Amino acid sequence: xxxxxxxxxxxxxxxxxxxxxxxxxxxxxxxxxxxxxxxxxxxxxxxxxxxxxxxxxxxxxxxxxxxxxxxxxxxxxxxxxxxxxxxxxxxxxxxxxxxxxxxxxxxxxxxxxxxxxxxxxxxxxxxxxxxxxxxxxxxxxxxxxxxxxxxxxxxxxxxxxxxxxxxxxxxxxxxxxxxxxxxxxxxxxxxxxxxxxxxxxxxxxxxxxxxxxxxxxxxxxxxxxxxxxxxxxxxxxxxxxxxxxxxxxxxxxxxxxxxxxxxxxxxxxxxxxxxxxxxxxxxxxxxxxxxxxxxxxxxxxxxxxxxxxxxxxxxxxxxxxxxxxxxxxxxxxxxxxxxxxxxxxxxxxxxxxxxxxxxxxxxxxxxxxxxxxxxxxxxxxxxxxxxxxxxxxxxxxxxxxxxxxxxxxxxxxxxxxxxxxxxxxxxxxxxxxxxxxxxxxxxxxxxxxxxxxxxxxxxxxxxx
Numbered sequence: 456x457x458x459x460x461x462x463x464x465x466x467x468x469x470x471x472x473x474x475x476x477x478x479x480x481x482x483x484x485x486x487x488x489x490x491x492x493x494x495x496x497x498x499x500x501x502x503x504x505x506x507x508x509x510x511x512x513x514x515x516x517x518x519x520x521x522x523x524x525x526x527x528x529x530x531x532x533x534x535x536x537x538x539x540x541x542x543x544x545x546x547x548x549x550x551x552x553x554x555x556x557x558x559x560x561x562x563x564x565x566x567x568x569x570x571x572x573x574x575x576x577x578x579x580x581x582x583x584x585x586x587x588x589x590x591x592x593x594x595x596x597x598x599x600x601x602x603x604x605x606x607x608x609x610x611x612x613x614x615x616x617x618x619x620x621x622x623x624x625x626x627x628x629x630x631x632x633x634x635x636x637x638x639x640x641x642x643x644x645x646x647x648x649x650x651x652x653x654x655x656x657x658x659x660x661x662x663x664x665x666x667x668x669x670x671x672x673x674x675x676x677x678x679x680x681x682x683x684x685x686x687x688x689x690x691x692x693x694x695x696x697x698x699x700x701x702x703x704x705x706x707x708x709x710x711x712x713x714x715x716x717x718x719x720x721x722x723x724x725x726x727x728x729x730x731x732x733x734x735x736x737x738x739x740x741x742x743x744x745x746x747x748x749x750x751x752x753x754x755x756x757x758x759x760x761x762x763x764x765x766x767x768x769x770x771x772x773x774x775x776x777x778x779x780x781x782x783x784x785x786x787x788x789x790x791x792x793x794x795x796x797x798x799x800x801x802x803x804x805x806x807x808x809x810x811x812x813x814x815x816x817x818x819x820x821x822x823x824x825x826x827x828x829x830x831x832x833x834x835x836x837x838x839x840x841x842x843x844x845x846x847x848x849x850x851x852x853x854x855x856x857x858x859x860x861x862x863x864x865x866x867x868x869x870x871x872x873x874x875x876x877x878x879x880x881x882x883x884x885x886x887x888x889x890x891x892x893x894x895x896x897x898x899x900x901x902x903x904x905x906x907x908x909x910x911x912x913x914x915x916x917x918x919x
Contacts, residue, residue, distance in 0.1 A: 505683070509624045512679035513632065516576060516613055517639035519583055519676050522647035522669045523606045524552050524749075525777065528756050529651040529770040533662035538596050546877015548600060549753030550870050553745055555607035556614070557866035563615035572616045572623065577680035579616075580673055582609030587670035591663035606673075641781040643672075648756070649774035652767045726853060728860045731916035733847050736907035737840065737861045740801075742868025743900035744836035747808065749873050750893060751776060751830055758886055762819035772827040779831025780838075787835055788842040797843055797908030801836070805901035808833030809894060816890045833897075836904070840865075849912050857913050872896065 527534065527548070535545050566575045586606025590599050617636060625632045647669060655665025728734045755776065759769040791797045811829035814822050840861070848857045872892075879888040 506624065508679045508682060509620065510632075510635075512576070512676070512683070513617065513620060513636055514639045515672075515676035515679060516580060516617065517636045518643035518646075519580065519669075519673045520610050520614055520640050521644035521752075521777075522672065523583065523587055523603065523610060524647075524752050525644050525773065526647040526651040526666055526669055527603075528752050528754070528773060529648055529766070530655065530662045530665055531753070531757050532760060532766075533655075534599070534666075537662060538594075538599060540596050542877045542881025543874070544596055544877070546753075546874040546880070548603065549749060549873035549877065551600065551603055552607055552610075553749055553866045553869040555604055556611045557863055557870070559608045559611035560615045560866075561863060563612040566612065567616055571685065572620055573680055573683035574685070576613050576616050576620065577677060577684050579609035579611075579613035580677040580680065582606060583613075584670050584673040584677060587673055588667060591666045637784055638781055641777065641784070644780075645774040645777040648752075648770050648777055650770075652770040656767075726856050726913060726917045728856055728913060728917060731913040733907060733909065733911055733916055734857055734860055734913050736903045737843060737847060737857065738864035739868065739903045740836075740843075740900060740907045741840045741861045741865030743896055743903070744834070744840055745865055745869035746872035746896055747893065747900070748834050748837065749869060750876055751834060753873050754876055754880075754889070755827075755830065758815055758819060758890075759823055761886065762823075764820055764823055768823075772823055775824065775827040776831035776834065779828060780835055783832065783835040784838045787839050791839055791842045792846065795910045797839065797846075798905035800839055801904030801908055802901055804833050804836050804839065805897055805904070808897045812890050812894050812897070816887065819886075836900070839904075840907075843907055847907070847911070847913055849914050853912070853914050 531545060534540065535542075540548070563575065570578075583606045586602045586604070586609065590602030590606070593599050593602055621632045621636065651665050651669075654668055655662060658664040658668070752773070756766075756769040756773045759772055760766060764772070787800065791800055794800070807829045811826045811833060814826035814829065819826070841858075844858045844861055876889045876892060879892060880886065883889075
C-alpha cells in the first residue's frame with residue numbers, strides 16, 4: 456500500500472515536471488525566489504526514495520503518538536506498586552499528557568520555522584525513544600514523571616507537525632495520507648493497550664521491561680527522518696502561519712524566458728476570537744471530550760481490574776475502546792458536514808458515554824465488553840470537534856485561529872480531570888465517586904456541544 460502510494464506520487468511528479476514544461480520552469484523560479492510549493496502552486500520534483508521515506512516516516516511516527524500513554528494505563532497498578540505511588544500522584548501522571556500537549560505543542564511551529572519540520576519530527580522521535588527507554592528505570596516517581604514528560608514533549612511537537620509534513624510532500628493526496636496517518640495512530644493506540652500485558656508476561660513479568668519495549672518502535676521511527684533532517688521545504692507554510700504577510704509569485708513564460716513578478720499580500724486582521732460564544736463553546740467541548748478520553752486511557756483498565764477482570768483482558772478492553780475510533784473517525788465527519796446542526800450527533804455520543812459509565816458502576820465485569828464499546832463510541836467526540844472547527848469559520852485564517860484557540864484552551868481545561876479522578880479514588884476507596892464525576896462532566900459536554908454545533912460562524916460573532 457505504501458509503495459503503491461509512493462510510486463503513484465512519483466509518477467505524478469515526473470509527469471508534471473518534464474524538461475521544458477512550464478511547470479518545470481516554474482519550479483526553478485520558485486526555488487530561486489525562496490517560495491515553497493504552496494505559495495508558488497507548483498510541486499518540486501522529488502526522487503522516489505525520498506517519497507517512500509516520508510510515507511514510512513509518517514506511518515511509523517503516527518504509530519508512536521499514543522503508546523507512551525496507553526501502555527502505562529495497562530500497567531498502572533504495577534507501576535504504582537513498584538514506585539510506591541499514591542492514587543493522587545497516579546492521577547497527576549494521567550494529567551501529564553494534556554499538559555504537555557498544551558505547553559509543548561505551541562512551540563512546534565516556531566521550532567519548525569527555525570530547523571525545518573523534518574528535523575523537529577526526527578528530534579521528537581528521539582525524545583520519545585529516550586523518555587520511554589529511561590522512565591522505567593529512574594527508580595523514583597519524580598524521575599518517572601520527568602521521563603514521561605520528555606516522551607510526551609516529542610509526541611506533542613510531532614502531533615502538531617504531521618499535517619504540515621503531509622501538506623508539504625503530498626499536496627494532492629492530503630485526504631488519503633491523512634487517512635493513513637489516522638489509522639496508524641489508532642492502531643498504535645490500540646496495540647499498546649492490547650499487547651503490553653502479554654508482552655510483559657512473556658518478558659518475565661517485569662513492568663519495566665513491558666514499558667521499555669515500546670522504545671524500540673520509537674527508535675525505528677527515527678530512521679526514516681534522518682536523511683530528511685536538512686529538508687526545510689515546509690518552511691513557507693510555517694512562515695505563513697506565523698507572519699502577517701506572505702509572498703505570491705506569478706510566472707509568465709514568453710520568448711525571453713520566464714519573468715517573475717512578486718507582490719506582498721497583507722493578511723486580514725486577526726479575529727477577536729474571545730468575543731465569539733461559539734469559539735468558547737467549542738473550546739469547552741474540546742476540553743471536556745479530551746478530559747473523558749484521558750480518564751479512559753489512564754483509568755479504565757484499572758476500573759476493570761478492580762472489578763475482578765484479569766490484567767490481560769483489561770488491556771484488551773481498553774484496546775477495544777481505542778479501536779472504535781478507526782471506523783468512526785471516517786463516518787462521523789461525513790455525517791456531520793451534511794447536517795446544518797451537529798447537536799444530534801453530540802447528544803448521541805454523549806448518551807453512549809452515559810450508558811457506558813452507568814454500566815461501569817452497576818456491572819463493570821458482567822458487561823465489560825459492552826461498556827468498552829459504548830465508551831469507545833463516546834470518545835469519537837474528538838473527530839466531531841475537529842470537524843466543527845472547520846465548519847464554524849468561513850475563511851482559512853478563521854479556521855486556523857479557531858483551531859488554535861479551541862485546542863490550546865481545551866487541553867488546559869482537560870488537565871485537572873484525570874488528577875481529580877485519582878484523588879477521589881484514593882480517598883473514597885472505590886470507583887463510585889470517580890464515575891459520578893465522569894457522568895457530571897458528560898452533561899455539560901453535551902450542552903456546550905449543542906451550542907458549538909449551531910449553524911453560525913466565529914467571524915460574524917467576533918464582528919458583533
